[in-house]
Amino acid sequence: MSECEVCGKDTSGAKKAEIDGVILSVCEDCAKLGKEVYQPKKVFLQPQHSISSAPRAESIESDSELAQDFSSKIRHAREKANLTQDEAADKMNISRQMYKRIEGGFKPDDATAKRIERFYRLELYVK
Numbered sequence: 001m002s003e004c005e006v007c008g009k010d011t012s013g014a015k016k017a018e019i020d021g022v023i024l025s026v027c028e029d030c031a032k033l034g035k036e037v038y039q040p041k042k043v044f045l046q047p048q049h050s051i052s053s054a055p056r057a058e059s060i061e062s063d064s065e066l067a068q069d070f071s072s073k074i075r076h077a078r079e080k081a082n083l084t085q086d087e088a089a090d091k092m093n094i095s096r097q098m099y100k101r102i103e104g105g106f107k108p109d110d111a112t113a114k115r116i117e118r119f120y121r122l123e124l125y126v127k
């Protein structure tokens with residue numbers, strides 16, 4: 001429950017009014033004493049739920065799929081090659097950010113996965 005800051009009356013739909021330069025929560029009646037202030041409605045921006053138009057990588061027909069532990073395979077291969085994530089990404093021409101995500105478990109698309117396979121001479125796909 002909110003109270004009118006002028007008369008103290010309980011007021012459910014408290015209004016904001018500017019009285020003597022002060023903005024107060026007031027009741028309907030007291031609102032008339034001052035200048036009613038319309039509070040801007042909160043506009044909730046619809047998050048642009050990206051209609052992911054990007055074609056799913058799975059469209060490449062194959063009966064094999066990425067190994068469950070592809071990310072650790074990649075990481076181990078990179079460590080064996082004595083490369084940092086940035087170096088490896090640069091050498092494979094994959095964005096560093098993407099490469100880090102992949103090592104973190106993000107499934108790369110087939111083209112990227114194949115590139116990583118070739119680079120490390122790995123088998124990332126399993127039947």
Ligand SMILES: [Zn+2]
Nearest residue numbers: 004007027030
């Ligand atoms: Zn009042």
